[in-house]
Amino acid sequence: MDFAYSPRTQEMRERLMAFMAEHVYPAEPRYAAEIAANTAAGKRWTPVPVIEELKPKARAAGLWNLFLPPSADGAHDTSGDYGAGLSNQEYAPLAEIMGAVPWASEVFNCSAPDTGNMEVLVRYGTAEHKKRWLEPLLRGEIRSAFAMTEPAVASSDATNIEARIERDGDHYVINGRKWWTSGAGDPRCKVLIFMGKTDPSAPRHSQQSMILVPMDAPGVKVLRPLTVMGYDDAPHGHMEVDFQNVRVPASDILLGEGRGFEIAQGRLGPGRIHHCMRTIGVAERALKLMCERAVSRVAFGKTIAQQTVTQERIAEARIMIEQARLLTLKAAWMMDMAGNKSAKAEIAMIKVVAPNMAQQVIDWAMQVFGGAGMSQDTPLAFFFTHVRTLRFADGPDEVHRNAIAKMELGRYQPPR
Known part of the structure; x- marks a missing residue:
């Protein structure tokens, strides 16, 4: 094992640290002030202006979507949105630099849950999924959420999940309640990945599936934001979300039933x-x-x-x-x-x-x-x-x- 940083990683680290020093660290007081101003104005769930201003600068500097692995690098894109094609080991030191300011990752389009969701779409999404959801996520035009944990069961064992994804002709019907749904509070959140059971009689680890659900689909209702020791993490948010008879096209299933x-x-x-x-x-x-x-x-x-x-x-x-x-x-x-x-x-x-x-x-x-x-x-x-x-x-x-x-x-x- 050789943990010395490759020349490429060293060069990216220097560029990223310079960007952080020039743009991100000086913006910390402004970020806090804008969060406070949004709160005072009753606009907690709106994007923070300083982050939105820094995103084009990061993209212009080539510090965009750095998390995407080599397999995704430019495979079906010529705009540069597929990032630098870094390996996990190459990206890890960059994640550390961004982590020094908890909100900084979003500036570089490298924040959760979007990173994980984009990787899912790259690996398992169809051409239609990528066109509709992945490409605007890669451009930073929309955000996404991930809905797995449920309040009624011990979700640390995901086989306990009770939410249902049931086939009905050319559609799936989704019912269940999720919480700690990361990202669902953001008004830019347009899609979420939902995990639920398609076949409760299948083997234990083949009962669950994942499916794409538009946030504006009828039956999707955000019930409340959850706070962590008093912080609500707005405008990102960890929300409790109810799904009642939500219908999505059968083509929105990811990889197939039982592959969750x-x-x-x-x-x-x-x-x-x-x-x-x-x-x-x-x-x-x-x-x-x-x-x-x-x-x-x-x-x-x-x-x-x-x-x-x-x-x-x-x-x-x-x-x-x-x-x-x-x-x-x-x-x-x-x-x-x-x-x-x-x-x-x-x-x-x-x-x-x-x-x-x-x-x-x-x-x-x-x-x-x-x-x-x-x-x-x-x-x-x-x-x-x-x-x-x-x-x-x-x-x-x-x-x-x-x-x-x-x-x-x-x-x-x-x-x-």
């Missing part, structure tokens, strides 16, 4: 790399803020940096970040070399390691800032809540730990 789990694995593997590297970027930002504060703030007659407990935490934070980064890069490398299935243990490991690491580093940074760390004067409180959600997103810690343990124990099972 197959699609989910193809979607979630790269997505976990993206999440984890963005999380490492957040942790790096928190450590930077922590160190800057520690060397400038005096308490009890000396700087906080001179306090032994602070030094221990800074050292431990650096160790934890480096460990998480190397494990995530290893998972990305394995996915590139041998496919998602061969990296399933590493993918599960990073999904546990990265959010827990970042949560601890951010917590230590908040301690160094004291009361300011809890306020809007630093981004740390928002970082903390953002990272905490990732211990549930794409599967809770416990599910991943169980999977890791089963794979490890499997090495010691006697042959049958």
